[in-house]
Amino acid sequence: MNIALIAHDKKKDDLLAFVAQHKEVFSQHELFATGTTGLRINELTDLPIHRFKSGPLGGDQEIGARIANQEINVVFFFRDPLTAQPHEPDVSALIRLGDVYQIPIATNIGMAKVLINAIIRNEV
Numbered sequence: 001m002n003i004a005l006i007a008h009d010k011k012k013d014d015l016l017a018f019v020a021q022h023k024e025v026f027s028q029h030e031l032f033a034t035g036t037t038g039l040r041i042n043e044l045t046d047l048p049i050h051r052f053k054s055g056p057l058g059g060d061q062e063i064g065a066r067i068a069n070q071e072i073n074v075v076f077f078f079r080d081p082l083t084a085q086p087h088e089p090d091v092s093a094l095i096r097l098g099d100v101y102q103i104p105i106a107t108n109i110g111m112a113k114v115l116i117n118a119i120i121r122n123e124v
């Protein structure tokens with residue numbers, strides 16, 4: 001399965017901890033990420049990751065394009081709901097494409113736990 005990993009700055013530590021905790025599961029899949037998120041996950045876990053541009057520089061749009069091409073099956077996107085993002089339109093566009101193509105997107109740790117368990121059980 002192709003999994004996209006993205007986190008806004010204040011949520012990166014949460015996503016890193018989550019990926020490290022479930023490293024065994026993530027290691028069985030192809031991983032894609034926006035630039036800084038991918039770099040930090042790779043540094044922490046050594047998992048191979050296809051990195052796109054940083055989010056504010058077009059990375060969300062690159063992942064959105066992959067979703068539109070049906071090349072991404074699942075997205076973990078830990079959003080920061082309390083900080084304005086300069087590229088908010090790109091963030092909304094990615095989420096919208098997830099809805100268009102009915103891709104599961106976990107935007108917080110609560111849903112991420114549900115989604116990772118579904119992946120483990122091969123239900124996605």
Ligand SMILES: O=C(CO)COP(=O)(O)O
Pocket residue numbers: 006007008009033034035036037038053054055056059060091
């Ligand atoms: O801004 C982001 C998602 O909208 C994430 O981008 P980075 O992983 O490059 O920080």
